[in-house]
Every structure is written in structure tokens, then in C-alpha cells.
Amino acid sequence: MSTDALALSRTELASRPIVARLHDWVTTVDHKRLGILYIIYAMVFLVIAGLEATIIRIQLIRPHNDFVSPQVFNRLFTMHGTTMIFFVIMPVLFGFANYLIPLMIGARDMAFPRLNAFSFWMTAFGGLLLYFSLVGANGLYGAGNAPDVGWFAYAPLTSRTFSVGHSTDFWTLALLVSGFGSIGTATNIIATVLCMRCPGMTLAKMPLFAWLNLVMACLVILCVSPLTAAQIMLVIDRYLGGHFFDTQAGGSAVIWMHFFWVFGHPEVYVLVLPAFAFASEIIPVFSRKPIFGYPVMVGATIAIGFISMSVWAHHMFTVGMSSAANNFFVISTMAIAVPTGIKIFNWLGTMWGGKIEFKTPMLFCVAFLFQFLIAGLTGIMQGAAPFDWHLGSSYFVVAHFHYVIVGGILFCLFGAFYYWFPKMSGKMYSETLGKLHFWLFIVGFHLTFDFMHIPGLLGMPRRIYTYEPGRGWDTWNFIVTVGVFFQAAGILVFVGNLLWSYFRGKAAGSDPWDSWTLEWSTNSPPPAYNFASIPVVKSRRPLWDLKHPDDPDWKYE
Amino acid sequence: MSATSMTVAEGRIEWDRPDRGRVGMFSLIAAEAAIFTIFVVAYLFYMGKSLTGPMPKDVLSVPIFYTICLLSSSLTIHLAAKLLRRGSVRAFKIWWFATITLGAAFMYGTTTEWHRLIYHDGLTISTNLFGTTYYSLVGLHGFHVVIGLMSLSIVMALTLLGHVRSEHAERIDVLSLYWHFVDVVWIGVFTVVYVIGR
Numbered sequence: 105m106s107t108d109a110l111a112l113s114r115t116e117l118a119s120r121p122i123v124a125r126l127h128d129w130v131t132t133v134d135h136k137r138l139g140i141l142y143i144i145y146a147m148v149f150l151v152i153a154g155l156e157a158t159i160i161r162i163q164l165i166r167p168h169n170d171f172v173s174p175q176v177f178n179r180l181f182t183m184h185g186t187t188m189i190f191f192v193i194m195p196v197l198f199g200f201a202n203y204l205i206p207l208m209i210g211a212r213d214m215a216f217p218r219l220n221a222f223s224f225w226m227t228a229f230g231g232l233l234l235y236f237s238l239v240g241a242n243g244l245y246g247a248g249n250a251p252d253v254g255w256f257a258y259a260p261l262t263s264r265t266f267s268v269g270h271s272t273d274f275w276t277l278a279l280l281v282s283g284f285g286s287i288g289t290a291t292n293i294i295a296t297v298l299c300m301r302c303p304g305m306t307l308a309k310m311p312l313f314a315w316l317n318l319v320m321a322c323l324v325i326l327c328v329s330p331l332t333a334a335q336i337m338l339v340i341d342r343y344l345g346g347h348f349f350d351t352q353a354g355g356s357a358v359i360w361m362h363f364f365w366v367f368g369h370p371e372v373y374v375l376v377l378p379a380f381a382f383a384s385e386i387i388p389v390f391s392r393k394p395i396f397g398y399p400v401m402v403g404a405t406i407a408i409g410f411i412s413m414s415v416w417a418h419h420m421f422t423v424g425m426s427s428a429a430n431n432f433f434v435i436s437t438m439a440i441a442v443p444t445g446i447k448i449f450n451w452l453g454t455m456w457g458g459k460i461e462f463k464t465p466m467l468f469c470v471a472f473l474f475q476f477l478i479a480g481l482t483g484i485m486q487g488a489a490p491f492d493w494h495l496g497s498s499y500f501v502v503a504h505f506h507y508v509i510v511g512g513i514l515f516c517l518f519g520a521f522y523y524w525f526p527k528m529s530g531k532m533y534s535e536t537l538g539k540l541h542f543w544l545f546i547v548g549f550h551l552t553f554d555f556m557h558i559p560g561l562l563g564m565p566r567r568i569y570t571y572e573p574g575r576g577w578d579t580w581n582f583i584v585t586v587g588v589f590f591q592a593a594g595i596l597v598f599v600g601n602l603l604w605s606y607f608r609g610k611a612a613g614s615d616p617w618d619s620w621t622l623e624w625s626t627n628s629p630p631p632a633y634n635f636a637s638i639p640v641v642k643s644r645r646p647l648w649d650l651k652h653p654d655d656p657d658w659k660y661e
Numbered sequence: 662m663s664a665t666s667m668t669v670a671e672g673r674i675e676w677d678r679p680d681r682g683r684v685g686m687f688s689l690i691a692a693e694a695a696i697f698t699i700f701v702v703a704y705l706f707y708m709g710k711s712l713t714g715p716m717p718k719d720v721l722s723v724p725i726f727y728t729i730c731l732l733s734s735s736l737t738i739h740l741a742a743k744l745l746r747r748g749s750v751r752a753f754k755i756w757w758f759a760t761i762t763l764g765a766a767f768m769y770g771t772t773t774e775w776h777r778l779i780y781h782d783g784l785t786i787s788t789n790l791f792g793t794t795y796y797s798l799v800g801l802h803g804f805h806v807v808i809g810l811m812s813l814s815i816v817m818a819l820t821l822l823g824h825v826r827s828e829h830a831e832r833i834d835v836l837s838l839y840w841h842f843v844d845v846v847w848i849g850v851f852t853v854v855y856v857i858g859r
Binding site for chain 2: 215287291295296300321333344345346347354355359363366
């Protein structure tokens with residue numbers, strides 16, 4: 105077909121001036137380019153937010169340390185949390201969804217390509233707005249710097265009285281703007297999955313990746329919108345003198361908590377469902393078996409979607425709710441363990457009896473299974489209201505949710521990077537460096553986040569600037585900080601590996617893993633039109649059918 | 662593991678998928694509904710919690726006429742879309758214009774109500790909790806009506822320039838979904854603000 109034409113267009117591209125090539129990227133509406141833009145953008149913010157975390161940990165390495173000032177410390181943990189959630193994990197997941205969904209469902213682009221570009225730039229400018237606070241927040245008031253109210257920005261700390269200058273305004277507007285971007289992308293994902301599937305790909309024959317991202321997009325629609333509403337209220341309070349969260353005028357600080365966590369808890373599932381999606385694609389391929397219990401996996405995903413909307417107030421046990429409310433949220437929190445447990449057993453069932461190949465993506469996914477299980481178990485501990493009264497706002501909470509986000513989501517994400525890097529770049533990464541990254545990171549992760557639970561149990565509160573010696577926290581904090589350097593070394597190896605492989609790596613070919621979903625049937629990297637002719641599928645593993653015409657899947661499904 | 666791309670079987674099968682415009686609009690409507698839900702919850706939660714006056718029962722009067730205007734505009738836009746599908750652009754033009762007029766009348770009603778509340782009753786968004794929740798909820802809805810009116814007017818202009826034909830009926834349907842949503846939200850806002858909250 106068009107190998108010659110492609111080669112020609114590549115040399116043409118390479119010879120064009122850099123301004124013209126940049127212009128192509130800025131004005132692009134191609135889902136693959138936008139996906140890569142999302143991913144690169146998130147990587148930049150990952151480095152920034154990672155450095156913030158490193159500074160936080162250096163400050164806490166020993167008691168009475170004064171590496172940074174208390175004011176800077178408050179800004180650091182606020183910016184670290186906000187950046188990681190809104191400008192690292194969400195964009196990188198949207199990037200993968202953007203890149204892969206059309207390829208996996210045999211479409212040539214997303215349903216709304218221009219909305220796609222709009223959403224990306226909204227998200228991008230939201231992130232810039234957040235960091236512009238460093239210079240802009242001072243404003244006319246001569247006070248204020250980066251936001252320092254914590255990532256959930258509890259009222260009344262965000263009121264004009266306690267948060268002078270524009271720092272909180274930048275936080276609010278950054279989230280408002282990027283929230284519009286997220287809603288746009290979610291709309292696009294839903295429309296793409298439902299309306300752009302290639303002939304034969306019924307809902308029950310979609311790759312699980314598409315299913316999980318569909319549920320994720322529905323959750324974004326239902327949970328980011330309340331955050332948008334709450335931010336509008338905060339803007340009204342701060343700029344127009346409204347009283348939503350103004351306790352002096354009868355307003356309520358607790359209702360902000362409800363509004364924030366109505367967003368905040370489903371948000372966890374917005375982040376983790378795409379991670380599940382990566383695992384659901386990677387584990388079968390490296391176990392050489394189809395996914396175990398496909399319909400149950402879909403059902404469990406939808407169940408997680410529903411239950412996750414009704415657990416938010418387990419973030420608020422220590423606020424003091426009625427015992428009826430406490431009971432409800434304890435029970436719903438426990439209930440969500442059921443579909444999640446089903447998923448873990450299904451992944452294990454996929455691996456059981458398979459010919460497992462421990463390539464780098466698979467290593468990360470196996471580590472994810474163990475770590476996500478532990479994160480779930482500490483989640484159950486805190487889901488029990490009485491125990492949470494002891495653990496609330498302690499380092500135990502910090503350890504728990506980092507176990508979910510780093511040990512669960514980030515590990516899957518690394519797996520996804522290695523798994524799809526050959527498709528996106530056309531080059532093979534270095535397996536040796538990949539394994540080095542894995543071992544450095546897993547050692548660092550466990551040093552940091554295993555040992556972080558203990559000072560939490562011993563009563564160390566989160567967000568403290570420093571602490572007294574002799575409370576039994578010193579050694580643990582030292583170990584925790586040491587782990588950070590292992591993780592940073594792992595990230596350096598990761599970035600180095602990808603850059604080196606991109607420029608010097610061997611050509612990967614279109615299907616290096618002998619996989620089964622449609623994205624591996626086209627060139628690496630895929631041409632702008634994805635598929636020369638739109639594929640027609642008969643089963644969940646179209647490439648298996650193609651490679652094994654004597655024993656195709658559709659005979660059994 | 663071939664180095665070049667493979668072609669997955671081509672063939673013809675019965676294949677029907679939902680219209681992406683409708684799916685996209687329903688997603689947007691779901692997101693908007695979630696935003697309105699939060700504002701309605703805030704309104705209900707803060708009902709009767711204002712520390713100072715004016716209170717809703719002293720200053721609010723039920724805008725029955727303008728409510729009828731807005732709700733009947735759902736009927737006219739439905740008629741317009743139906744007539745366009747049948748190919749009569751002229752009738753479409755008339756009913757589309759009627760929709761815009763009814764929507765504009767509703768906005769006029771809101772404007773006069775707000776003018777009276779601000780200048781006569783001294784209620785602003787910063788006066789008390791009632792003011793904060795009232796102006797933000799009704800204002801959010803009004804904002805959506807204005808966006809709807811702008812979109813309807815663009816279609817009207819395109820129609821007058823002769824660019825809208827019966828093959829665009831699908832798109833007009835998608836836009837009319839949004840307008841129906843704005844009307845349905847008003848039923849909720851009306852109930853909360855003028856029936857329960859007064």
C-alpha cells in the first residue's frame with residue numbers, strides 16, 4: 105500500500121522548517137497527536153510535581169529541619185496535590201484514551217476532533233494558569249503567591265479574609281478551566297465509543313480498554329461537574345461577596361466538603377478505571393490467554409461506577425456526621441470492595457495457567473496487583489468510621505492514597521508506557537533499562553510508602569511543616585525520604601530510556617507483542633488515517649482470528 | 662509478528678450505531694444537570710437560613726406568564742424541527758422565530774424581576790444567603806437561556822441567508838434537545854425557588 109507514500113511524507117516533514125512543524129502540532133485535530141500532546145504535557149508536570157514532593161520529603165527527613173519555610177511548605181503540598189491529580193494523571197490518562205480508543209475500535213478519529221483539540225488546550229491553559237500564580241497572585245494586593253490552601257481547599261480557609269491576594273483565585277480558575285476541558289474530553293470519549301465503532305464491534309466485543317474508559321468518561325461527566333459548580337460558588341463568594349461558604353452570614357463550611365468530595369471520591373475511580381483498562385489489555389497478552397470473565401469484568405466496572413458515586417462522605421467521618429450517615433457511608437465503602445475484588449480475581453484468573461512472559465509492562469502490572477490489593481486493605485481500615493477517627497488526617501491517610509495512586513495507577517501507567525511505546529514511536533525500548541526502572545522504582549516505592557503508614561499510626565498528622573524529635577517518628581521519616589531518591593532515579597532511567605529509544609531504538613514493527621487488538625494491525629506509528637480500510641471484526645480478538653484462521657475466537661464467543 | 666501492517670477482514674454486515682451529535686448533546690446535558698443539581702441542593706440547604714432580610718416570601722412573586730412563555734417555546738421548537746424534517750423551510754422559519762421571541766420574553770421577565778429586586782427591594786447577591794443562592798441559581802439558568810438564544814439566533818441568521826435546508830434537520834434536532842433541557846431545568850428551578858422556597 106502506502107509505505108512509499110509514507111516514507112515520502114516523512115522526508116517532506118523532516119525537511120520542513122521547525123516553525124511549520126510546530127504550527128502543525130499546535131493546530132492539530134488528529135487524535136494521535138493530541139494524545140501525545142496530552143502525554144508530553146503531563147510528563148512535564150509530573151517532573152514539576154515530583155520535584156515538589158522531593159522538596160517536601162527533604163524538609164521532613166529529620167525533626168526541626170528548615171530546608172524550606174513553613175509558607176513555602178504549604179504552597180508545595182497544595183501545588184503537589186493539585187498538579188498531580190489535575191495536570192498529571194488526568195491528562196496522561198486522557199492522552200492514552202485519545203490515542204488508543206479510535207485505534208482499538210477501528211475508527212479514523214474521535215467523534216469530535218475539534219472539541220478534542222479545544223479540550224486539550226483548555227486543560228493545558230488550566231495548568232499554566234495554576235503555575236502563573238507564582239508571579240500573578242501577588243497582583244494589586246501585594247500579597248499572595250502560589251495557592252496554599254491544600255488540594256481540597258476547605259472553607260473558610262479560602263475566604264477573602266484568610267486567603268488574601270489572588271492565590272486561591274488562580275487555584276479556582278485553573279480547576280474551572282481544566283474542568284471544562286475534562287467534560288469536553290469525556291463527552292468525546294462517550295460519543296466515540298458509542299458511535300464510531302467499526303462494523304461488527306458490538307458493545308460486547310469491544311476491548312475492555314474501551315469499556316473501562318467509557319465508564320470513566322461517564323464518571324467524569326457526573327463528578328467533575330459538581331466540582332465546577334462548587335468552584336463557581338467559590339468565585340461568587342470571593343468576587344461578588346456571596347455567602348455560600350461564609351459561616352459569618354449563615355453559610356456552611358461543611359457543604360463545601362460535601363461538594364468537594366462528591367467530586368473527590370468518584371475522581372479516584374476516574375483515575376483508577378483507566379489504570380484497570382491498561383492492566384486488562386496488558387495482562388492477557390503477556391499471559392498468552394484471553395481475559396478471564398469478560399462479561400463479569402464489564403459488570404464489575406459498571407458496578408464500581410455506580411457505587412463510587414455514593415461513598416464520598418467517608419472522607420468526612422472526622423467532621424462529625426449523624427450515626428445514620430456514618431453507617432451508610434461505611435457500608436457503601438465496604439460494598440465497593442466487592443466489584444474491585446472481582447476484578448483482581450479475574451486478572452489472577454487470566455494469569456492462572458498462562459504462559460507468563462515477564463516483560464517490563466507485565467512486571468509493572470503484576471506489581472500493581474499486589475500493591476493495589478494492599479491499598480484496598482488499608483482503605484477498608486479507614487472505611488470503618490471508628491478506626492478512621494484514629495487515622496483521619498494522619499500520615500496513614502497519605503500513605504493509603506499514595507499506595508492507590510502510585511502503587512496502583514502509576515505502576516499501570518508505566519506498564520502502559522512500555523507496552524504502547526513501540527506503537528506510538530515505532531521504536532522498541534530497552535528491556536534492560538525498563539527492568540532497571542522497575543526495580544529501582546519498586547524499591548523506592550516500598551521504602552517510601554510502606555514505612556509511611558507507621559508514623560501515621562503513631563499519630564503523625566499530615567501537612568505538618570516539621571515535628572519534635574523523640575516521638576518515634578524520626579527513623580520512619582528518614583527511611584521514607586530515602587525511598588524518594590530511589591523513585592527519582594527510577595524516573596530518570598524511565599525518561600532516559602524513552603528518549604534514547606526514540607532516537608536510537610530498533611524499529612519495533614507493527615505488532616511486537618503478538619497481540620490481539622486492532623491498534624496492532626496498523627503501522628507503528630499509525631498513519632494519520634489509522635486504517636487504510638475500515639476493519640470488520642467478528643470477535644473480541646480480531647488479530648487472533650486473523651493469525652489463526654483455523655481456530656478463530658468467534659466460533660466460541 | 663509481521664513488520665508491515667495487516668488488514669483485518671473486510672466485509673459487509675448490518676451495522677447501526679447511534680448518532681454522535683445526539684450522544685454528545687446528551688453527555689453535555691448530563692454534565693449540566695449535575696451542575697444544576699449542586700446549585701439546587703445549595704438552594705434547598707440554605708432555605709430559611711438567611712440571618713437578615715429580605716426573605717423570599719416578602720419579595721418574590723410567581724412569574725407565571727413568563728414561565729408559560731418559556732415552556733411553550735419547547736412546543737414551538739419541536740414544531741419547527743418537525744416541519745424542517747418534512748422540508749418546509751418557510752414554516753420552520755416562522756416557528757423558529759416564535760421560539761426565539763418566547764425565549765427573549767422570558768429573559769425580559771427575569772431582567773425586570775431582577776431590576777425590581779435590586780432597586781426596589783434592595784436584594785443583591787451579597788445581601789444575604791437568599792440573595793446569594795437565588796441570583797446564582799436563577800442566574801445560572803438565565804445564562805443557559807442566553808446561550809440557547811444565541812445558538813437559536815445563529816440558526817435563524819443562517820436560515821434567513823438560505824443555508825438551512827431539510828438535510829440539516831438532524832442537527833436542528835440536536836440543538837432543540839438543548840433547548841428542551843433548558844426548559845426542563847426551569848421547571849425544577851421554578852419549583853424550588855417559587856413553590857417550595859417561598
